[in-house]
Amino acid sequence: MSTYREEKRRDQQLRAEQDREDRRLELEAQLEIQRLKAEENRKDADARHRQEQADKKAKQAKAQAKKAAAAAQRAKLLRWLKTNPATLFVAFVMVASIVPAILSQIGALTGASVAAPMAGLLAAMLEGGAWAITFMGKQAEDAGREPRKYRIGTWAVAAVAAAVNFWHGLEAYAAHPWVAFVLGASSLFAIYIWDLKTHGSHGKTKAQKQAEKAHKAHVSARRKHHPEIVEAAVKLQAALPFGVLDDESAFAAAWRIHTGAEPGLSAELYATATTAVLSLGAAFELGDNVREELLETGFKAARLNPFAELTQTPGSQAGIGSNPPEPPAEKPRETGPRGRSDEELDTLLPDALSAAAELVADGKQISATGLAKKLQIRREDALKLRDRVIEQRRLHVA
Incomplete structure (x- = not known):
């Protein structure tokens, strides 16, 4: 329990x-x-x-x-x-001119028993039409189109409006005829101010006009002196799509095709420049061997030359200046023939002087290689003869 x-x-x-x-x-x-x-x-x-x-x-x-x-x-x-203060004042003057012109036209039309509303519309048609055409011309000019027809239309409509105002002024102000001229001018003055501002600010400057004139003269001279190349340039432009080549690029391409050189240069010009340089050197060298008075004149010119550092001295022009370094003569092999003696070199000296004169006449420097080729002697002997020839020519110049 x-x-x-x-x-x-x-x-x-x-x-x-x-x-x-x-x-x-x-x-x-x-x-x-x-x-x-x-x-x-x-x-x-x-x-x-x-x-x-x-x-x-x-x-x-x-x-x-x-x-x-x-x-x-x-x-x-x-x-x-x-x-733009000019724009602000132009706008003010235009308003001050347009408003009286319209009011005068309304007064003229209402005075001719034309209802006031219709008179206002007709006045607006004349003044507004002139300005509508004006602004359309400005838009066309900004787009790169020719504005001439718009300007003609503007002045034509403005002239009609001016005539209406002038007629009204003669009737309304008979005691003061000059008021009629002012009212007539009110329809033209605003157009003139606008036209002056628009074309004055967008017109070409004096520098631009001079540049265009210089460009036209350049094109004319190019066509006169290089007609074949100009024709080839036109053909190149015609062969390619429009706008691919401009005038300068086409002319440069045609010049390279015809001459093989850059524009302005040619094979004839290169040859002329090279010949002139060689002829200048040869003239002094020949003068040394043909007429001693030419060499004396060269020395006098050098003393009187104000740009001596830019020109050669008569010594260098006579072929006896600094010569390019000659490579070291190869050592003759012991088994080969020995060089000529001093007596033999003295015998060859006249021939060496003549060979040296020929080298100078050809526009070349007096070198051992040149004498060796002229006299058909070994280079070691030509080196010794070269030193003797240069020494003789220095003594002759002195």
Whole structure:
């Protein structure tokens, strides 16, 4: 019996403990739910705060950008007014001219028994038509088209409007005829001011006109002196697609084809320049061997020459100046024939002097190689003879 009671008591204790545990777990679950909900609410509040801050900054940035744009626009307008005072005054004068012209035409038309609305439309047709054609001409000119027909139309319509104002002025101000001229001019003056400003600012400068004139003269001279090459250049441009070759490129290509050289040069010019250099040297060399007074004249010219550092001295022009370094003579083989003696070289000296004169006449320097070929001797002997020949020529010059 006692055992049953004890077991029942333990069961009751266990159920009580289980109930307490269940309530504890339920309470913890509710607290966790509340914590999560509070965390979510906090995150939502942070997000709303950040969004509000971002919207506020965006509004401030937009306001600052709008303010900066307005300031930039004002600055741009001020710069334009400072740099374009003529445009501002032209606009003022044009308004002051157009308004009286329109009013005068309305008065003239209404005085001719034309209803006021119709008179206003007709006056606007005349003045507005002139300005419509004017602006169309300006647009055509900016696009690179010929504006001449627009300018003719503008002045024709403006002349009709001026005639209407002049006729009205004669009738309305008979006591003061000069007013008629002023009213007539009011239809022309605004057009004249606009035309002067537009074509005065877009017209060619004096330097541009001079450059165009010089270019035309250059093209004319090119056609006169090089007609074959100009014709070949035109054919090249015609053979290729339009715009591939401009005039200068086509002429340069045709010049290279015909002469084989860069533009401005040719085989004849190269030959002329080379011949002139050789002839100058040969003239001095021949003068040394033919007429002694020419060499003396050369020395006097050298003493009086203000540009001596730019020209050769008579000694160098006579072939006895600094010679290019000769390569060292090859050592003769011990088994080969020995060189000529001094006596034999003295015997060859007259022939060597003649050979040297021939070398100089050909525009060449006196060298051992040249003497060896002329005299048909060994190079070692020609080296010794060269020194003796140069010494003799120095003594002759002195």
